[in-house]
Amino acid sequence: MIRPRFACLRVVWVVSALVVAFWLWASPRPAFAQGPTRTVAVHLFEWRWEDIALECEQFLGPKGFAAVQVSPPQEHAIVTSSDGGPYPWWQRYQPVSYQLVSRSGDRQAFIDMVQRCHAAGVDVYVDAVINHMTGQESGVGSAGSTYTHYDYPNYAPWDFHYCGTPGNEIQSYSDRYQVQNCELVNLADLNTGSEYVRNTIAAYLNDLVSIGVDGFRIDAAKHMNTNDIAAILARVNGSPYIYQEVIEAAGEPITGDEYFQNGDVTEFDYSTSLGNVFLHGQLSWLSSFGEAWGFMPSDKALVFVDNHDNQRGHGGGGDVVTYKNGTLYDLANVFMLAWPYGYPRIMSSYEFSHRDQGPPSYSDGTTKPVHNPDGSLNCFGAEWKCEHRWRPIANMVEFRNVTAPAFYVSNWWTDGYNQIAFGRGDLGFVVINRDTSKWLSQTLQTGMPAGTYCDVISGERNGSSCTGNTITVNADGTASFSVPPMSAVAIHANSKVSNSVAVTFDVYATTYWGQNVYVVGNIPALGSWNTAQAVPLSASAYPRWRGTVQLPANTWVEYKYIKKDGGSVVWESGGNRTFTTPSGGSLTRTDTWR
Numbered sequence: 001m002i003r004p005r006f007a008c009l010r011v012v013w014v015v016s017a018l019v020v021a022f023w024l025w026a027s028p029r030p031a032f033a034q035g036p037t038r039t040v041a042v043h044l045f046e047w048r049w050e051d052i053a054l055e056c057e058q059f060l061g062p063k064g065f066a067a068v069q070v071s072p073p074q075e076h077a078i079v080t081s082s083d084g085g086p087y088p089w090w091q092r093y094q095p096v097s098y099q100l101v102s103r104s105g106d107r108q109a110f111i112d113m114v115q116r117c118h119a120a121g122v123d124v125y126v127d128a129v130i131n132h133m134t135g136q137e138s139g140v141g142s143a144g145s146t147y148t149h150y151d152y153p154n155y156a157p158w159d160f161h162y163c164g165t166p167g168n169e170i171q172s173y174s175d176r177y178q179v180q181n182c183e184l185v186n187l188a189d190l191n192t193g194s195e196y197v198r199n200t201i202a203a204y205l206n207d208l209v210s211i212g213v214d215g216f217r218i219d220a221a222k223h224m225n226t227n228d229i230a231a232i233l234a235r236v237n238g239s240p241y242i243y244q245e246v247i248e249a250a251g252e253p254i255t256g257d258e259y260f261q262n263g264d265v266t267e268f269d270y271s272t273s274l275g276n277v278f279l280h281g282q283l284s285w286l287s288s289f290g291e292a293w294g295f296m297p298s299d300k301a302l303v304f305v306d307n308h309d310n311q312r313g314h315g316g317g318g319d320v321v322t323y324k325n326g327t328l329y330d331l332a333n334v335f336m337l338a339w340p341y342g343y344p345r346i347m348s349s350y351e352f353s354h355r356d357q358g359p360p361s362y363s364d365g366t367t368k369p370v371h372n373p374d375g376s377l378n379c380f381g382a383e384w385k386c387e388h389r390w391r392p393i394a395n396m397v398e399f400r401n402v403t404a405p406a407f408y409v410s411n412w413w414t415d416g417y418n419q420i421a422f423g424r425g426d427l428g429f430v431v432i433n434r435d436t437s438k439w440l441s442q443t444l445q446t447g448m449p450a451g452t453y454c455d456v457i458s459g460e461r462n463g464s465s466c467t468g469n470t471i472t473v474n475a476d477g478t479a480s481f482s483v484p485p486m487s488a489v490a491i492h493a494n495s496k497v498s499n500s501v502a503v504t505f506d507v508y509a510t511t512y513w514g515q516n517v518y519v520v521g522n523i524p525a526l527g528s529w530n531t532a533q534a535v536p537l538s539a540s541a542y543p544r545w546r547g548t549v550q551l552p553a554n555t556w557v558e559y560k561y562i563k564k565d566g567g568s569v570v571w572e573s574g575g576n577r578t579f580t581t582p583s584g585g586s587l588t589r590t591d592t593w594r
């Protein structure tokens with residue numbers, strides 16, 4: 001099976017074939033371009049080509065995204081009215097010809113986008129609408145071609161299926177013949193069994209491959225016989241990554257596994273099951289999420305929290321989490337990106353109130369930019385939502401890339417309800433608190449090497465500093481977490497801010513019965529001068545009091561000893577004691593109470 005970004009390997013194929021074979025076996029879908037492993041795709045739904053090119057350069061490339069799925073690029077019907085207003089988003093799922101002139105831009109803009117995304121290390125996947133042409137009876141397409149239902153620049157009436165049901169419409173999804181030979185919502189159904197149709201579709205895909213397109217989402221794959229798709233793909237040059245839209249449903253005869261011969265398949269049960277757990281269930285149920293839930297094999301599954309159909313109630317829509325759920329959407333995506341199953345695709349949407357409503361547009365119907373001319377972003381507000389830029393979602397892309405070699409769950413923990421935590425070997429650890437009122441305060445085994453890590457949910461690592469919270473992993477791999485309701489914490493091998501140093505505080509101090517000695521200092525590990533958070537020392541070698549604490553490396557430390565007897569606090573005299581931690585290893589401070 002071809003993997004995402006596999007194409008980039010061709011240059012190094014001979015020398016690294018064995019290494020690659022091992023990696024493909026060990027960890028589904030890492031990519032092996034030069035540079036970091038890339039394992040996550042994003043669907044920039046309805047974005048203009050120019051905006052996608054900019055996004056590849058400014059965000060997707062630097063953030064380690066593997067690929068972008070773009071909206072159908074071919075000439076499409078123009079629908080001037082729908083229940084959601086003029087120019088509904090779905091007009092692009094009604095091809096008129098295979099000229100690359102669409103609402104997102106023309107051929108030149110498309111080519112420019114592919115080249116600029118490649119230069120940024122990002123692959124481009126095209127949503128290939130090849131089962132059908134328009135449902136509209138007649139009109140002029142986005143490139144100016146006139147058409148009528150069953151008569152298009154590339155096709156004549158004899159190139160279509162007429163299945164014989166009323167209106168040639170699919171009447172029953174439990175009838176395999178109808179699903180593949182009748183019309184899906186009146187869309188003129190191509191006779192994909194014919195040589196001419198196969199060659200014409202293959203020519204379209206080959207045009208895209210020649211431009212550099214790296215993969216195809218096969219739209220409405222369930223509505224084509226798997227062997228028809230195979231016959232078309234056999235005519236396609238190169239080895240594009242293939243994933244097929246097959247919505248498996250109870251009582252339907254056509255199943256996803258029929259399509260594995262051609263490539264991967266969308267796993268819709270993943271989306272609806274995850275939605276059900278996050279909306280109505282308990283995260284503790286997720287410990288075996290994957291094949292054990294009846295999903296297809298991980299290395300065949302393209303997965304998502306929501307897609308462009310089910311987020312708005314089209315195409316098997318229902319109980320899914322979307323941007324409209326706010327923070328819950330962050331948490332569901334954090335889970336998807338941390339959990340070792342399938343090839344994840346992040347959804348990036350625009351605000352809508354009606355399911356048919358098209359993208360943010362000017363009154364003449366042209367699509368508004370995401371990247372404003374002044375360089376600012378039209379994101380997060382009432383128009384484009386840009387979920388892939390929401391920090392928890394964006395930063396978990398690197399988490400998935402970094403943890404790809406450990407494609408398994410370790411150190412699973414749950415409170416039994418809505419708090420979970422798990423590791424990915426010694427490469428990453430994530431804690432998710434979906435409880436709406438209860439804090440998660442726990443010391444957990446992370447499996448990570450000792451050190452100070454930046455929590456990539458609350459901030460970014462910048463060299464050896466972190467704009468968010470830091471987590472200290474002790475020498476035994478444990479760390480303590482304090483996670484507010486409806487939030488998460490994630491650390492990984494690349495978010496390490498500094499190594500830690502085991503510092504032993506050893507002080508000579510006499511006390512009376514009931515009085516104990518503590519150390520307190522300027523950094524969080526020493527309580528940040530809060531005497532209630534001071535570190536207790538042991539009296540087992542009285543009158544010497546001792547304790548060992550993990551402190552960040554190369555750090556300026558100020559501290560003092562205090563005595564507490566339950567009520568009062570006695571500070572030692574004099575100024576603060578000071579030292580700088582070394583770059584690693586351990587250190588003992590031998591002191592005498594003043």
Ligand code: ARE
Pocket residue numbers: 090091092093094129134135136173184185186187219220221222245247248249252309314315316317
């Ligand atoms: C629009 C209008 C129709 C009109 C038609 C033709 O809504 O009323 O008759 O145009 O003029 C999208 C939209 C459709 C839209 C279509 C064409 O969702 O509303 O029709 O574009 O403009 C089934 C298919 C699955 C398909 C979903 C939507 O199996 O392949 O329906 N998904 C893909 C895309 C869609 C796209 C198309 C296919 C067509 O992702 O965005 O449609 O290119 C059960 C079954 C599923 C079935 C589902 C819904 O769950 O198991 O197989 O999905 O019901 O019927």
Ligand code: CA
Pocket residue numbers: 131179180181182189190223224
């Ligand atoms: Ca068909």
